[in-house]
Amino acid sequence: xxxxxxxxxxxxxxxxxxxxxxxxxxxxxxxxxxxxxxxxxxxxxxxxxxxxxxxxxxxxxxxxxxxxxxxxxxxxxxxxxxxxxxxxxxxxxxxxxxxxxxxxxxxxxxxxxxxxxxxxxxxxxxxxxxxxxxxxxxxxxxxxxxxxxxxxxxxxxx
Numbered sequence: 001x002x003x004x005x006x007x008x009x010x011x012x013x014x015x016x017x018x019x020x021x022x023x024x025x026x027x028x029x030x031x032x033x034x035x036x037x038x039x040x041x042x043x044x045x046x047x048x049x050x051x052x053x054x055x056x057x058x059x060x061x062x063x064x065x066x067x068x069x070x071x072x073x074x075x076x077x078x079x080x081x082x083x084x085x086x087x088x089x090x091x092x093x094x095x096x097x098x099x100x101x102x103x104x105x106x107x108x109x110x111x112x113x114x115x116x117x118x119x120x121x122x123x124x125x126x127x128x129x130x131x132x133x134x135x136x137x138x139x140x141x142x143x144x145x146x147x148x149x150x151x152x153x154x155x156x157x158x
Contacts, residue, residue, distance in 0.1 A: 054149025
């Protein structure tokens with residue numbers, strides 16, 4: 001009987017250790033999905049990027065009404081090449097947090113063409129005082145059906 005109690009106790013300790021590592025593993029996997037999504041966009045692998053995107057395509061569709069709403073790869077291609085989406089790879093993850101069981105929030109910086117952090121400056125005639133430059137951007141990643149999906153579009157420059 002004591003042997004059974006010891007085995008149950010050991011099992012509980014091992015189970016607790018495994019469970020305490022689970023949130024970190026999920027956060028790491030969500031970060032990998034986010035990094036892969038932007039790497040695929042920046043390298044023109046639009047099919048692969050589309051497979052990691054779970055957000056709305058309404059913005060891309062409204063900019064490209066001649067494309068099929070179901071052709072996600074083509075929508076990303078036009079978005080990145082023609083529409084002003086900044087399809088850049090990640091430079092670094094500034095912060096990351098778990099918002100819920102299946103949602104994560106990352107603040108990231110992107111690698112600009114010059115190798116430094118991309119900075120979104122004032123737009124459309126606004127001054128830097130009216131619209132201060134931004135170099136850090138928030139992205140949500142969700143977990144569903146066993147996979148991680150980026151929920152937010154790339155930075156848009158009109």
